Amino acid sequence: MKIFSAEQIKACDAYTISEAGISSLDLMERAAGKCAEWIMMHMPKDAVFIVLCGTGNNGGDGLAITRMLHAQGYAVKAFLLQLGNGMSLDCKFNLQRLQKAGEDLVETLQPEALITDIPENIIIIDAILGTGANREAEGWLARFIRYINQTPNKKIAIDIPSGMPADTVPRAGAELLRADHTLSFQFCKQTFLHPETGAYTGQVEILDIGLSTTYVEATSTHLYTIDEKLARKHYLPRMPFTHKGTFGTALIVGGSYGMIGAAVLAVKAAARAGAGKVRAIVPEVGYHIMQISVPEAMCITSGERFITDIAGCGEANAIGIGPGMGTNDKTAKAFATFIEALKQPVLLDADALNLLAKQPDLLHKLPPHCILTPHPKEFERMFGKTANTQRRLELARSQAMRYNFYIVLKDRHTAVLTPEGDCYYNLTGNAGLATGGSGDVLAGIITGLLAQGYTSFAASILGVYLHGLAGDFASFEHSKEAMLAGDITIQLGKAFKTLEI
Numbered sequence: 001m002k003i004f005s006a007e008q009i010k011a012c013d014a015y016t017i018s019e020a021g022i023s024s025l026d027l028m029e030r031a032a033g034k035c036a037e038w039i040m041m042h043m044p045k046d047a048v049f050i051v052l053c054g055t056g057n058n059g060g061d062g063l064a065i066t067r068m069l070h071a072q073g074y075a076v077k078a079f080l081l082q083l084g085n086g087m088s089l090d091c092k093f094n095l096q097r098l099q100k101a102g103e104d105l106v107e108t109l110q111p112e113a114l115i116t117d118i119p120e121n122i123i124i125i126d127a128i129l130g131t132g133a134n135r136e137a138e139g140w141l142a143r144f145i146r147y148i149n150q151t152p153n154k155k156i157a158i159d160i161p162s163g164m165p166a167d168t169v170p171r172a173g174a175e176l177l178r179a180d181h182t183l184s185f186q187f188c189k190q191t192f193l194h195p196e197t198g199a200y201t202g203q204v205e206i207l208d209i210g211l212s213t214t215y216v217e218a219t220s221t222h223l224y225t226i227d228e229k230l231a232r233k234h235y236l237p238r239m240p241f242t243h244k245g246t247f248g249t250a251l252i253v254g255g256s257y258g259m260i261g262a263a264v265l266a267v268k269a270a271a272r273a274g275a276g277k278v279r280a281i282v283p284e285v286g287y288h289i290m291q292i293s294v295p296e297a298m299c300i301t302s303g304e305r306f307i308t309d310i311a312g313c314g315e316a317n318a319i320g321i322g323p324g325m326g327t328n329d330k331t332a333k334a335f336a337t338f339i340e341a342l343k344q345p346v347l348l349d350a351d352a353l354n355l356l357a358k359q360p361d362l363l364h365k366l367p368p369h370c371i372l373t374p375h376p377k378e379f380e381r382m383f384g385k386t387a388n389t390q391r392r393l394e395l396a397r398s399q400a401m402r403y404n405f406y407i408v409l410k411d412r413h414t415a416v417l418t419p420e421g422d423c424y425y426n427l428t429g430n431a432g433l434a435t436g437g438s439g440d441v442l443a444g445i446i447t448g449l450l451a452q453g454y455t456s457f458a459a460s461i462l463g464v465y466l467h468g469l470a471g472d473f474a475s476f477e478h479s480k481e482a483m484l485a486g487d488i489t490i491q492l493g494k495a496f497k498t499l500e501i
Contacts, residue, residue, distance in 0.1 A: 032064035062127025247276030248451035251316035262324025269444025320447030322352030428468030437485030
């Protein structure tokens with residue numbers, strides 16, 4: 001799915017109105033209708049609502065929703081905040097329609113007023129500010145949002161939580177309404193996918209309001225989401241009459257004294273991701289652990305407590321290096337030699353990234369289209385600190401283009417940054433993935449896909465999708481708190497099955 005800016009969404013609305021020969025009021029009615037349908041389907045039949053409305057088109061949506069809920073027999077009342085910036089024509093029209101349905105269905109709130117003593121069972125619908133808002137909430141509105149946030153009531157935001165910009169992460173301390181559900185029209189907003197703002201959206205529901213597919217297909221963007229449709233597009237089902245050689249050899253280089261488990265997790269994941277054969281290079285202290293833990297894998301050793309030489313890579317179709325490897329001086333030297341001689345597709349994770357941070361000149365020697373999989377701190381060590389996660393993502397995007405490699409930037413919504421400057425946010429996964437070893441599993445999955453002949457792009461997209469989806473299955477079975485990194489690998493088979501046709 002494409003992610004559009006607020007300006008592009010506005011243009012899409014206008015194009016749809018022209019193409020379909022409808023009015024802006026018709027489109028507003030369509031959007032409000034979809035919201036009302038969702039609310040009636042998901043909220044209790046005896047629910048009571050108050051709808052907070054601004055004076056722009058988002059407020060118009062809220063007034064229309066109020067009218068529709070009332071027509072279906074729900075107890076509902078709208079509060080129209082006089083924000084002092086005039087009222088849009090469509091908002092004014094919907095106010096008149098609501099007043100005709102019942103004068104007591106709407107009450108005007110003058111500046112500095114608050115709605116006090118809201119019973120806890122009442123559901124608050126937020127339609128104060130939409131994607132058209134171009135500055136943060138200030139003064140009375142900021143205080144009003146802060147007050148509403150302090151109430152224990154369930155809250156549903158229409159299109160976007162009030163105060164939240166669609167395209168940028170606001171300054172720390174900006175007042176944003178904290179919703180339990182956000183009913184977004186047609187598109188996911190970029191800010192939904194960053195922790196500073198995404199924490200305010202609750203569960204996001206994308207409602208199809210029939211915006212022009214012609215506009216969507218013809219309009220370019222560098223922002224996308226990774227969903228099942230995109231994952232299935234890049235999935236390569238196995239053909240009959242194949243053998244293990246058909247699916248390549250994945251090599252995992254990693255482990256050090258006390259950190260062999262990281263290499264084990266990566267090797268297991270590479271095997272579960274479908275590599276025909278998996279090999280491992282570990283120090284001698286990890287030999288027996290690896291052989292016992294993953295009997296399916298071949299294992300050779302290098303060094304006693306840490307890796308001192310990275311040889312024997314010639315048979316591998318793809319290499320994943322770094323999990324648990326450590327940054328010992330001899331390991332660092334072996335790593336530099338490895339990079340100089342590298343020819344196969346490679347994924348660099350964990351300590352391989354830390355070694356790149358210590359030897360930044362090696363960045364220029366990485367082969368085209370290699371894959372780096374940093375978590376935020378590893379990224380910071382390599383490329384520097386940024387003011388917020390959106391700026392970090394933009395920095396990652398520029399570095400991916402500069403060095404001609406892929407960056408899989410791990411976060412709640414892991415992002416794949418491409419050499420072409422595109423960004424793909426992953427939508428699968430949950431907080432249960434925040435556990436030690438989860439990143440090692442991801443490294444193994446992507447390496448296993450690379451070994452089978454997937455391109456770096458396809459392996460990255462499919463890898464993060466499957467990793468997150470397997471994590472969703474694992475959390476369902478074990479809970480987010482109790483799931484372990486190994487549970488992700490175990491659930492990979494179920495994740496793959498969702499892509500089978």
